[in-house]
Amino acid sequence: xxxxxxxxxxxxxxxxxxxxxxxxxxxxxxxxxxxxxxxxxxxxxxxxxxxxxxxxxxxxxxxxxxxxxxxxxxxxxxxxxxxxxxxxxxxxxxxxxxxxxxxxxxxxxxxxxxxxxxxxxxxxxxxxxxxxxxxxxxxxxxxxxxxxxxxxxxxxxxxxxxxxxxxxxxxxxxxxxxxxxxxxxxxxxxxxxxxxxxxxxxxxxxxxxxxxxxxxxxxxxxxxxxxxxxxxxxxxxxxxxxxxxxxxxxxxxxxxxxxxxxxxxxxxxxxxxxxxxxxxxxxxxxxxxxxxxxxxxxxxxxxxxxxxxxxxxxxxxxxxxxxxxxxxxxxxxxxxxxxxxxxxxxxxxxxxxxxxxxxxxxxxxxxxxxxxxxxxxx
Ligand SMILES: C[S@@+](CC[C@H](N)C(=O)[O-])C[C@H]1O[C@@H](n2cnc3c(N)ncnc32)[C@H](O)[C@@H]1O
Numbered sequence: 001x002x003x004x005x006x007x008x009x010x011x012x013x014x015x016x017x018x019x020x021x022x023x024x025x026x027x028x029x030x031x032x033x034x035x036x037x038x039x040x041x042x043x044x045x046x047x048x049x050x051x052x053x054x055x056x057x058x059x060x061x062x063x064x065x066x067x068x069x070x071x072x073x074x075x076x077x078x079x080x081x082x083x084x085x086x087x088x089x090x091x092x093x094x095x096x097x098x099x100x101x102x103x104x105x106x107x108x109x110x111x112x113x114x115x116x117x118x119x120x121x122x123x124x125x126x127x128x129x130x131x132x133x134x135x136x137x138x139x140x141x142x143x144x145x146x147x148x149x150x151x152x153x154x155x156x157x158x159x160x161x162x163x164x165x166x167x168x169x170x171x172x173x174x175x176x177x178x179x180x181x182x183x184x185x186x187x188x189x190x191x192x193x194x195x196x197x198x199x200x201x202x203x204x205x206x207x208x209x210x211x212x213x214x215x216x217x218x219x220x221x222x223x224x225x226x227x228x229x230x231x232x233x234x235x236x237x238x239x240x241x242x243x244x245x246x247x248x249x250x251x252x253x254x255x256x257x258x259x260x261x262x263x264x265x266x267x268x269x270x271x272x273x274x275x276x277x278x279x280x281x282x283x284x285x286x287x288x289x290x291x292x293x294x295x296x297x298x299x300x301x302x303x304x305x306x307x308x309x310x311x312x313x314x315x316x317x318x319x320x321x322x323x324x325x326x327x328x329x330x331x332x333x334x335x336x337x338x339x340x341x342x343x344x345x346x347x348x349x350x351x352x353x354x355x356x357x358x359x360x361x362x363x364x365x366x367x368x369x370x371x372x373x374x375x376x377x378x
Contacts, residue, residue: 034175
């Protein structure tokens with residue numbers, strides 16, 4: 001069996017991570033996905049109106065569509081890469097997606113759901129938020145199945161589910177995973193407020209939705225980047241992997257004539273950046289906000305003279321540098337000749353090797369024990 005061949009209880013699929021060309025043999029699904037699909041088959045679950053939440057690259061959407069091509073699915077995701085990955089995998093398996101309605105992580109889900117399948121996310125504040133969102137639409141008695149590695153399921157996870165949605169009971173372990181069955185109690189919970197904190201030294205206020213990086217304080221990498229932003233006249237700046245938008249906000253202060261483009265894979269990050277731009281009194285015409293995988297779908301004519309980037313070094317649970325690489329490649333494509341990419345990274349990630357390979361130059365402009373700030377010119 002290859003790393004792309006999913007095989008579970010007679011369901012055979014070819015599943016790829018997104019983007020497809022990754023130098024890794026990581027799988028696009030895990031045993032918790034298999035456990036949920038096995039549970040659907042063992043219980044002879046009928047194809048009722050079903051929500052799927054946190055389906056990394058579409059294994060659950062493909063699995064249920066393979067069981068019944070007309071299974072009505074409402075899919076919720078915060079990650080653009082997960083949406084694109086699922087579409088790619090449905091197509092790769094000749095599964096039509098006419099049965100699928102898509103929602104991002106802030107859209108109200110429909111109120112006629114009969115079943116919910118969920119993967120437990122790493123970020124538990126986000127998980128609580130997702131349960132609260134479900135509590136607003138699920139009738140009492142609706143079954144919510146939450147799958148995860150057995151070692152991550154404990155009493156406090158079960159209490160968190162009970163507090164935010166309804167009673168919860170974990171299954172026996174299968175392939176080191178368990179499925180929690182929650183029964184919605186029909187009581188609507190309030191949605192959480194964004195977390196707000198000031199960056200006093202820059203006179204900025206930051207507001208973070210639950211799935212946004214740097215939940216309640218400035219990231220230390222971002223701080224050293226902020227202390228070392230380049231001087232110059234920049235007209236078009238991209239904050240690539242913007243999170244709450246802190247780098248782009250500072251660019252808005254330093255280069256008031258510039259248009260700033262905020263880009264992130266997380267829809268909540270894009271929403272927080274947009275909110276923070278307004279919150280800090282910047283002019284609406286000077287910023288654009290893009291929910292995208294790196295710079296893949298930005299308008300072709302967009303050319304930048306500065307890209308700021310604090311790249312991620314993991315995708316979901318997997319530690320990987322392929323996103324950083326794709327960010328650098330995309331930044332180079334978008335820069336005008338003479339344009340600059342400025343990156344902050346953990347010293348041990350050795351981003352200078354990648355930048356030299358791509359740009360044929362790379363200057364270290366600042367460093368401390370842990371982080372380096374690198375500049376490459378196109
Ligand atoms: C280390 S955080 C930096 C956030 C913010 N710029 C800061 O400095 O605090 C990396 C950001 O990259 C985003 N990201 C991850 N994969 C991405 C992708 N494929 N395309 C765009 N953004 C991505 C994450 O959602 C996260 O917000």
